[in-house]
Amino acid sequence: ACPRLVLGIETSCDDTGAAVLDEEGVILGESLHSQKEVHLRTGGIIPTVAQHLHREHIQRVVQEALERSGVGPSQLSAVATTVKPGLALSLGIGLEFSQRFVREHNKPFIPIHHMEAHALTVRMIHPVTFPFLVLLVSGGHSLLAVARGVSDFLLLGHSLDEAPGDTLDKVARRLSLIKHPRCSTLSGGQAIELLAKDGDRTKFPFKTPMGQTLDCSFSFSGLRNQVTMTIMKKEVEEGVEQGTLLSCVNDIAAATQHTVATHLAKRTHRAILFCKTNGLLPSSSPTLVLSGGVASNHYIREALTIITETTGLRLLCPPARFCTDNGVMIAWNGIELLREGKGVLSPDVDVHYEPKASL
Ligand code: KG4
Numbered sequence: 001a002c003p004r005l006v007l008g009i010e011t012s013c014d015d016t017g018a019a020v021l022d023e024e025g026v027i028l029g030e031s032l033h034s035q036k037e038v039h040l041r042t043g044g045i046i047p048t049v050a051q052h053l054h055r056e057h058i059q060r061v062v063q064e065a066l067e068r069s070g071v072g073p074s075q076l077s078a079v080a081t082t083v084k085p086g087l088a089l090s091l092g093i094g095l096e097f098s099q100r101f102v103r104e105h106n107k108p109f110i111p112i113h114h115m116e117a118h119a120l121t122v123r124m125i126h127p128v129t130f131p132f133l134v135l136l137v138s139g140g141h142s143l144l145a146v147a148r149g150v151s152d153f154l155l156l157g158h159s160l161d162e163a164p165g166d167t168l169d170k171v172a173r174r175l176s177l178i179k180h181p182r183c184s185t186l187s188g189g190q191a192i193e194l195l196a197k198d199g200d201r202t203k204f205p206f207k208t209p210m211g212q213t214l215d216c217s218f219s220f221s222g223l224r225n226q227v228t229m230t231i232m233k234k235e236v237e238e239g240v241e242q243g244t245l246l247s248c249v250n251d252i253a254a255a256t257q258h259t260v261a262t263h264l265a266k267r268t269h270r271a272i273l274f275c276k277t278n279g280l281l282p283s284s285s286p287t288l289v290l291s292g293g294v295a296s297n298h299y300i301r302e303a304l305t306i307i308t309e310t311t312g313l314r315l316l317c318p319p320a321r322f323c324t325d326n327g328v329m330i331a332w333n334g335i336e337l338l339r340e341g342k343g344v345l346s347p348d349v350d351v352h353y354e355p356k357a358s359l
């Protein structure tokens with residue numbers, strides 16, 4: 001029989017991604033157009049701008065992925081596309097393109113849940129079996145879940161307000177780190193990680209969020225308030241204009257990063273204990289998968305390593321390029337669903353996107 005080949009398409013946020021994978025997870029062709037630089041300049045994602053850029057690039061990105069793979073549309077087994085959750089306007093472009101594509105080429109369509117795709121990506125690289133614990137942390141997500149099967153997830157906790165990457169980006173913006181000579185091309189999280197290396201976190205003892213709440217949910221907006229108040233106070237003390245603080249930027253970066261790391265580590269520790277008490281993880285080589293843009297932070301990884309080592313879990317992080325949004329993870333989720341014969345739709349079924357879908 002012919003090998004099964006899946007085209008994956010991702011447009012849920014600010015990356016237009018496409019990739020063709022075979023059944024074993026070999027990436028035959030890939031293309032990615034990132035809008036990050038545009039959004040960095042405007043100080044955040046403007047949905048209509050993101051939509052416009054997806055519309056402008058999707059045709060080329062998909063064509064590039066197909067050409068690089070040497071696979072023609074007729075050879076595809078199915079097309080998998082993110083339909084939830086994400087920015088409505090962005091999701092719409094990928095879905096509209098895909099539905100037209102599958103109708104034109106008469107191919108099955110596989111709607112993909114963006115978070116599930118993030119959680120499953122690790123299985124493309126490591127032979128991790130279900131169930132495993134997963135912590136997803138990025139600019140748009142923050143959640144802890146048990147992956148029990150390809151389309152079976154138990155959500156243990158999520159952010160009640162903003163995601164940690166969003167918090168780091170906003171703090172970085174408040175400090176105008178983009179004007180900092182060493183940070184001009186970095187995302188907020190990367191800039192904070194870099195500056196924190198030369199900072200003393202003990203100078204600003206920010207409170208770890210939700211110390212009194214006994215569950216696995218996250219909150220970062222309170223921390224952002226604490227940090228913003230501190231920055232304002234320092235600016236007044238030093239008599240400088242907003243966003244021009246120089247003296248203790250490294251210390252603020254270090255303290256912010258430390259507090260985010262502590263919060264993530266404490267919640268993950270709690271989730272691990274909960275899983276152990278309730279027999280949700282296998283007794284032999286229980287695993288925590290860490291993914292998302294924020295997962296590339298070494299300080300945060302270190303904090304989570306301590307937690308997994310003390311609780312006897314194995315910590316797995318997919319390589320950075322698979323932690324962030326791309327077409328590969330969507331195609332891989334498509335392969336996983338195709339193997340199980342789940343969620344595969346005929347091309348003429350009308351599919352709708354769901355911006356706010358949860359796990
Ligand atoms: O997964 P991603 O590329 O996009 C989504 O949010 O979906 O993640 C980007 C986020 C940004 O908020 C960025 O500031 C953060 O991940 N980030 C980091 C680091 N690199 C990227 N946060 C902390 N430390 C880093 N090294």
Ligand code: ZN
Nearest residue numbers: 118138324325
């Ligand atoms: Zn994502």
